[in-house]
Amino acid sequence: MSVFPAYRPRRLRRTQTLRRMVQETRLSVDDFIYPLFVLHGQGVKKEISSMPGNYHFSLDMLPAEAEEIARLGIPAVILFGLPEIKDCYGSEDYAEKGIVQEAVRAIKKATPDLVVITDICMCEYTDHGHCGIVKGCGERTPGRGLPQGYVINDETLEYLGKIAVSHAEAGADIVAPSGMMDGQIQAIRQALDAEGYESLAIMAYSAKYASAFYGPFREAADSPPQFGDRRAYQMAPHNVREALRETALDIDEGADIVMVKPALAYLDVIRQVRDTFDYPIAAYNVSGEFSMVKAAARLGWIDERAIALEILTGIKRAGADMIINYFAKDAARWLAEQ
Numbered sequence: 001m002s003v004f005p006a007y008r009p010r011r012l013r014r015t016q017t018l019r020r021m022v023q024e025t026r027l028s029v030d031d032f033i034y035p036l037f038v039l040h041g042q043g044v045k046k047e048i049s050s051m052p053g054n055y056h057f058s059l060d061m062l063p064a065e066a067e068e069i070a071r072l073g074i075p076a077v078i079l080f081g082l083p084e085i086k087d088c089y090g091s092e093d094y095a096e097k098g099i100v101q102e103a104v105r106a107i108k109k110a111t112p113d114l115v116v117i118t119d120i121c122m123c124e125y126t127d128h129g130h131c132g133i134v135k136g137c138g139e140r141t142p143g144r145g146l147p148q149g150y151v152i153n154d155e156t157l158e159y160l161g162k163i164a165v166s167h168a169e170a171g172a173d174i175v176a177p178s179g180m181m182d183g184q185i186q187a188i189r190q191a192l193d194a195e196g197y198e199s200l201a202i203m204a205y206s207a208k209y210a211s212a213f214y215g216p217f218r219e220a221a222d223s224p225p226q227f228g229d230r231r232a233y234q235m236a237p238h239n240v241r242e243a244l245r246e247t248a249l250d251i252d253e254g255a256d257i258v259m260v261k262p263a264l265a266y267l268d269v270i271r272q273v274r275d276t277f278d279y280p281i282a283a284y285n286v287s288g289e290f291s292m293v294k295a296a297a298r299l300g301w302i303d304e305r306a307i308a309l310e311i312l313t314g315i316k317r318a319g320a321d322m323i324i325n326y327f328a329k330d331a332a333r334w335l336a337e338q
């Protein structure tokens, strides 16, 4: 008589085909969104030193890159722009011929079916590197009682609306506000609707944490805050109930997709958002999470391909429907080979 109960899990692990049949989570290229960094200039395709395999592109180099991304089957890109000049209003973020607006046009022309998402945040465009209008910028002085340099919420909302409309006019398919201002989804929805863009979707960075994992990105996007930090608008890593409140607010305000960011240290947040809301969820496997893998792989300490696919699978298993990630092009190739 066997001492085991009737169920023996190893029966279904015996061969590759059996394992394939009982596989619960299937990572697919359909899940990926690939970030692109665009800047002014000509003939630029320069590797970002802290993010190997990712590049800064000038506009003329974008069509070829977009075509390659589309050929790999990746459905969407998210754009980050580095402006010519920065000022306290982040003016190039809503300029008709701003870098992101021109990038959207270039990509939509080359690959009309590739979904183009634009990140709506002012930190790359402001001279102070914060994600909004700070007290002390310009003639108007809202924010009574707040210190100089504090990011003024409602003043910022007007700019976010303008930025969203200008990205829409350039042809973006989805706008993705990442500044963590209160009321930003409603402000952007109203601004878009007022200009006739009621069918343009919003991907809300709903639970975006004040994370040290953004380090390599800030170098790539030239967007570190010049003073202070982002803890007065991004969330504390210690909080998950607050993430659910933030997500509920964004859904109320009109978000079509909600996001958790970063992903790897926040898998429990993804899971709770998944179990609480019946909305599409994006997770952002951010720059620091990517660069750690690259660095360890270069040292020969880990197998990059196996680790990357395991991480992306884990994020999907936690409940993400879409994964913004810097592995996307390689991962698309690896999945096609499997």
Ligand code: PBG
Binding pocket: 119, 121, 123, 131, 178, 179, 213, 214, 215, 216, 217, 218, 223, 230, 285, 286, 287, 288
């Ligand atoms: C803009 C923004 C950031 C990231 C995406 N959008 C940086 C930040 O909030 O400082 C980080 C992405 C990454 O690290 O890959 N606010």
